[in-house]
Each structure stands twice: as structure tokens, then as C-alpha cells.
Amino acid sequence: MPAADIAPAATMLYVENVTMRFGGLTAVDDASLNVPKGSITGLIGPNGAGKTTLFSIVSGFLKPTGGRVSFDGADVTHLPAHELAEKGLGRTFQIVKPFAGLTVAENVAVGAFLRHRHRADAETVAERVATRVGLGDRLDAPAARLTVAGRKRLELAKVLATEPKLLLLDEVLAGLNPSEVRDILPVIRGLRDDGITILMIEHVMQAVVSLCDRVFVLAQGAVIASGTPREVVADPRVVEAYLGKGAAARLARAEAADA
Amino acid sequence: MRSSLRPYLPVLALGVLLALAPLLLTSNVALNFLAVTLIVSLAAQGWNLLGGFGGQFSFGHAAFFGVGAYSSAIWQMRFGLDAWTGLLVGTAMGAVTGLVIGFLAFRAGLRGSYFALVTLAFAEVFRVLANSSEVTGGAAGMLLPLKIGAGNLQFSDRATFLGLVVALTVLVLGLVQWIRGSRFGAQLVALRENEEAARALGVDVLAVKLKAIGLSGAITATAGVLYLQYFLFIDANIAFGTWISVEVLLAAIVGGLGTVLGPVVGALALHGLGELVKAAVGQLPGIDLAVYGAILVVAVAFLPGGLVGLARRRAAPRQVRKAEPEGGRA
Numbered sequence: 175m176p177a178a179d180i181a182p183a184a185t186m187l188y189v190e191n192v193t194m195r196f197g198g199l200t201a202v203d204d205a206s207l208n209v210p211k212g213s214i215t216g217l218i219g220p221n222g223a224g225k226t227t228l229f230s231i232v233s234g235f236l237k238p239t240g241g242r243v244s245f246d247g248a249d250v251t252h253l254p255a256h257e258l259a260e261k262g263l264g265r266t267f268q269i270v271k272p273f274a275g276l277t278v279a280e281n282v283a284v285g286a287f288l289r290h291r292h293r294a295d296a297e298t299v300a301e302r303v304a305t306r307v308g309l310g311d312r313l314d315a316p317a318a319r320l321t322v323a324g325r326k327r328l329e330l331a332k333v334l335a336t337e338p339k340l341l342l343l344d345e346v347l348a349g350l351n352p353s354e355v356r357d358i359l360p361v362i363r364g365l366r367d368d369g370i371t372i373l374m375i376e377h378v379m380q381a382v383v384s385l386c387d388r389v390f391v392l393a394q395g396a397v398i399a400s401g402t403p404r405e406v407v408a409d410p411r412v413v414e415a416y417l418g419k420g421a422a423a424r425l426a427r428a429e430a431a432d433a
Numbered sequence: 434m435r436s437s438l439r440p441y442l443p444v445l446a447l448g449v450l451l452a453l454a455p456l457l458l459t460s461n462v463a464l465n466f467l468a469v470t471l472i473v474s475l476a477a478q479g480w481n482l483l484g485g486f487g488g489q490f491s492f493g494h495a496a497f498f499g500v501g502a503y504s505s506a507i508w509q510m511r512f513g514l515d516a517w518t519g520l521l522v523g524t525a526m527g528a529v530t531g532l533v534i535g536f537l538a539f540r541a542g543l544r545g546s547y548f549a550l551v552t553l554a555f556a557e558v559f560r561v562l563a564n565s566s567e568v569t570g571g572a573a574g575m576l577l578p579l580k581i582g583a584g585n586l587q588f589s590d591r592a593t594f595l596g597l598v599v600a601l602t603v604l605v606l607g608l609v610q611w612i613r614g615s616r617f618g619a620q621l622v623a624l625r626e627n628e629e630a631a632r633a634l635g636v637d638v639l640a641v642k643l644k645a646i647g648l649s650g651a652i653t654a655t656a657g658v659l660y661l662q663y664f665l666f667i668d669a670n671i672a673f674g675t676w677i678s679v680e681v682l683l684a685a686i687v688g689g690l691g692t693v694l695g696p697v698v699g700a701l702a703l704h705g706l707g708e709l710v711k712a713a714v715g716q717l718p719g720i721d722l723a724v725y726g727a728i729l730v731v732a733v734a735f736l737p738g739g740l741v742g743l744a745r746r747r748a749a750p751r752q753v754r755k756a757e758p759e760g761g762r763a
Contacts, residue, residue, distance in 0.1 A: 233633065259635030267633070273626035284623040287616040288635035296616070336634055 186211045186340050186371040192241030201227040203395035214372045216386035224395040225375045233265040234258040264338030268345045270329045272317040279313040285335030307331045323354045343374040448603035455592040464591040470704040471598045472659050477684035477696035479652030485691035487645045488625030493552030494681050497527045499672035501654025502661040506575040516586035520658045527654020528647045535646035560673035574668025586662045610693045687732045689739025698740050
């Protein structure tokens with residue numbers, strides 16, 4: 175994978191030759207990618223490719239075995255998660271982590287307290303953010319009572335309340351039905367329009383194609399392709415990563431035979 | 434301004450109620466009961482800050498209780514200094530002990546039962562040390578010389594002392610209520626609910642836990658000093674004994690984990706029932722402990738929010754029902 179082909183000033187996140195080994199298992203293998211400021215960048219790949227591990231490294235939850243992570247022009251490889259959040263790098267979790275014993279408003283306020291010392295300010299921000307993701311009428315509901323879709327929205331609201339510059343979204347659409355996906359796409363697009371840079375792991379290709387400017391494909395820990403969503407899905411290496419070796423050729427033969 | 438004072442109303446109401454007690458009660462038995470119960474409830478408030486709000490269950494809060502009591506006793510008897518500064522020194526030493534234990538345990542990432550065991554170990558080590566060291570009076574304990582006078586924190590009548598205990602109880606209740614509404618409080622509760630999610634939202638988990646255990650240690654140590662001033666005697670098995678570690682967590686759990694009034698309500702209920710049973714059954718040694726055990730089982734099984742939670746559900750059954758249906762927005 176060539177190093178960044180974009181000027182550093184325009185790069186929000188730059189992951190440089192990051193490797194993560196757990197004992198004998200290499201979860202992330204010399205992966206490099208960059209996320210331009212103001213973009214929505216996708217990170218796709220088959221299950222177990224190392225996408226979430228890479229997110230954990232970028233967000234400071236794991237220390238990589240090798241490589242560097244730069245965020246907004248500064249090396250942040252060794253910063254802990256809470257300091258990264260303070261610098262403006264927010265993340266959601268694939269397996270949502272609501273503060274189950276608290277209400278929706280209290281959940282979101284925890285995020286808002288990062289930039290607002292006083293409760294009244296934090297509550298105002300929390301209410302605004304919750305309303306924005308469509309939880310405005312559920313403010314006083316216990317988080318534990320939310321539906322799957324509600325919890326996904328809450329996960330998003332909590333991190334938005336920290337006012338991030340870069341947002342790492344880990345499968346925010348997984349588990350939602352098509353109409354729920356349709357509801358939340360404009361919300362994500364709206365965030366980008368507000369100037370938040372987004373890097374998203376997503377399996378819902380409809381969303382990837384409609385949202386992402388650029389996509390990186392991770393397979394067995396390595397970045398095997400990058401480009402626009404359409405380029406990437408047509409790439410034989412990507413097809414093979416998902417469907418197995420030789421699949422692209424077989425598909426091509428089958429299509430030729432049909433024609 | 435009016436709305437920002439509203440959360441303090443229950444604390445004020447309970448404070449007024451407690452403040453009336455020393456004026457109305459005349460029987461020494463009742464005054465004694467209330468003084469001891471409130472001292473335990475104060476220690477329990479310290480436990481509740483760390484365990485109830487922060488989710489870090491300590492099984493060794495005796496460590497703080499004893500450090501408070503012994504610090505003040507040593508301050509007065511070995512250094513010949515006065516009891517009021519002894520109260521401050523005891524409190525400060527409780528905070529320091531909390532920070533040291535917290536630093537060792539939380540930096541190592543100990544949680545749940547491991548943290549509980551480490552706190553228990555500290556309390557036991559302190560107990561053994563206090564029992565054998567000369568400066569703490571060894572197994573004989575420490576007997577404060579009787580010097581009645583407000584300057585020495587010794588009062589000839591129980592009602593005055595009770596007034597002091599009530600004042601400190603209400604002060605700490607107010608402090609906890611304030612913490613509950615603060616950023617620190619929100620972060621503390623967040624890390625109880627989910628530590629990783631809290632970190633992702635910028636919560637410095639170690640710093641928040643240290644603050645909590647420091648405050649917790651200070652509050653429980655204050656209770657230890659009051660115990661010393663009330664009985665004028667401590668030994669290792671009283672000050673660092675398992676009894677206080679158990680009573681504080683019982684009071685907090687029965688009263689309502691992570692609620693402001695829980696520890697006070699819980700301590701009053703536990704001790705009240707214990708005394709009633711003792712009076713009913715007669716002098717059967719340990720009967721109150723059996724009652725505590727039974728109450729704990731009942732509370733854990735049937736009262737998820739403790740007595741305070743029960744009262745809240747009773748008071749607002751409608752609101753709870755309103756929140757019941759799923760809020761799906763398909």
C-alpha cells in the first residue's frame with residue numbers, strides 16, 4: 175500500500191504501516207490508510223478482517239505492535255482513549271455500550287460533559303444532540319428500554335455530544351431494517367455537512383455506496399484495495415476476499431456464459 | 434436558582450428531621466441508638482460514593498474507618514494535639530489511604546471481586562499492624578483520656594454530640610447530592626455502567642476512580658473519628674474489624690445503591706430492626722446479625738433499588754408505567 179497521496183494538511187487521520195499481533199495471530203498486518211478532512215471514508219472487508227481491531231488501535235484502546243497513527247497532524251499512537259476523545263476523535267462501538275442504568279438524556283450528557291463543565295450546559299447539548307439523531311421524545315426513557323435501532327442512535331448521540339472532529343463509526347447500521355437504515359443515512363450525511371470527518375466500518379453496501387467518497391478494503395489484516403465504492407466492488411481481489419479464491423474468475427465465466 | 438436548589442430538598446427534609454431528634458429525644462437509649470446509627474450511616478455514605486455511584490465494591494472500608502479513628506487518637510495521645518484538628522487529620526489520612534489503595538488497585542486494573550479482595554486485605558493488614566504496634570497501643574487499644582469540653586470534642590450530654598453527628602451527616606449528604614449533579618458524578622456513574630464506553634467519551638477512568646476513593650476514604654474516616662470521640666476507646670478489632678466493612682455495604686445496599694439518601698435510610702432500617710428484634714427476642718447473642726443477613730437476602734432478591742428505590746416507585750407509579758413501552762421508531 176503506497177503511503178499517503180494527499181497533502182498532510184488535508185489529512186484528518188493517517189494510519190501508517192500499523193501491525194497488531196496477538197501472540198501468533200496477526201490481526202492487522204502492515205495496514206496503511208488515510209482519511210481526508212471532510213470526507214466520509216469507508217472501511218470494509220469480510221468478517222474477521224481486523225476492521226474493529228484497527229478502530230481500537232486508532233481510538234487508543236489498543237497499542238499497536240508496530241506502525242504509527244497521526245490524527246490532525248499529530249502523532250497520537252501512544253495516547254490513551256480518553257485523551258484522544260478530548261482531542262476530538264470519537265468512536266462508536268459495534269456492540270453498543272449504553273449506560274444501561276441511566277436515561278437517554280443522562281447517557282448523552284456524559285459525552286457532553288467532556289466540553290461543558292456545568293450540568294445545565296451539558297444537558298442543553300445532550301438534548302440538542304439526542305433530538306438530532308431522533309431520540310428527542312425518548313430523553314427520559316431508561317437506555318435499557320430502547321430498541322436495537324434506538325440503541326444505535328444513542329451510541330451515535332453519545333459520541334456526537336463530545337463534539338468530535340473525526341468520527342469512527344463501527345457498523346452503526348448493522349441490525350437495522352431497511353427503513354431504519356433509510357432514516358439514519360441523512361443523519362450521517364448531515365454530520366459530514368457540519369464538517370465532521372467520518373471513517374465508517376460498514377457491511378451494508380447500499381449505505382457504503384451512497385455515503386462514502388472513498389473505501390479501503392481490509393482482508394486478513396491487510397489493506398488489499400482502495401478507491402471509490404464502485405471501483406472497489408468491481409476489483410477481483412475484493413470479490414475474492416469475500417467469496418474465496420477463484421470466485422472472481424468463476425463469476426466472469428458464468429456471466430460470459432449467460433451472455 | 435430555585436430549580437437548582439430543588440434536588441437538595443430531600444436532603445434538607447431529612448436534615449431537619451434528624452436535627453429535631455436531639456431536641457425531642459430524651460431517653461439515653463434512643464440518643465445512643467441514633468448516634469451510633471448515624472456514625473455507621475456516615476461511613477456508609479463514604480462506601481456508597483465509591484461502591485454505589487462508582488460501582489467499585491470495597492469489602493474493606495474498615496481500613497478507612499480505622500485509619501480515621503487511629504490517626505485522631507495518635508494525634509491526640511501521642512502528640513498531645515487537640516481533637517478538632519484530630520478530626521481534620523483523621524479525615525485527611527482517610528483520603529490519603531484511599532488514594533494509596535486506589536492507586537495500587539486501580540492502576541493495576543483491578544475490578545469487581547479482585548478489587549474487593551484487595552481492600553479486604555488492606556483492612557486486615559491494618560488490623561494486624563494496629564494490634565501489634567506500640568504507637569497504636571497494641572492489643573490493649575487506645576483509651577482517650579476523659580476531658581469533657583467542646584474544645585476536646587467530648588460532651589457531657591449525648592444530645593450535643595448527636596447534634597454534631599447530625600450536622601456532619603447532613604453536610605456529607607449535601608456534598609454527595611452536589612457530586613451527583615456534577616460532571617465528576619456523571620463520569621463516576623458512567624464508568625460504573627460501562628468503563629470502555631466512558632473512556633471513549635473522554636472520561637479519564639483512573640483519575641475519576643482515584644477522586645472517588647479519596648473522597649470515600651475521607652468520609653468513612655470522618656465516621657471513624659466520630660466513633661472514637663463518642664466511645665473514647667478503640668482497639669484494632671473495632672476500628673479495623675470486618676463488622677464495619679460489612680455494615681457500611683449492608684446499609685448502602687439495603688437503603689439503595691447509588692442513591693443519596695440510601696445509606697442513611699439503610700442504616701436506620703437495619704439498626705432499627707436489629708434493636709426491635711433484640712428487644713423482642715431478648716438477649717440472644719448475635720440475633721441482630723442474623724437479622725441483618727436475612728434483610729440483605731430480602732433486599733437483594735426483592736428490592737433492586739433498595740428502600741429508596743421502593744419509595745420512589747411507590748411515589749411515582751405513573752411515571753414508571755409511562756416509560757414502560759418500547760420506544761421503537763421504525
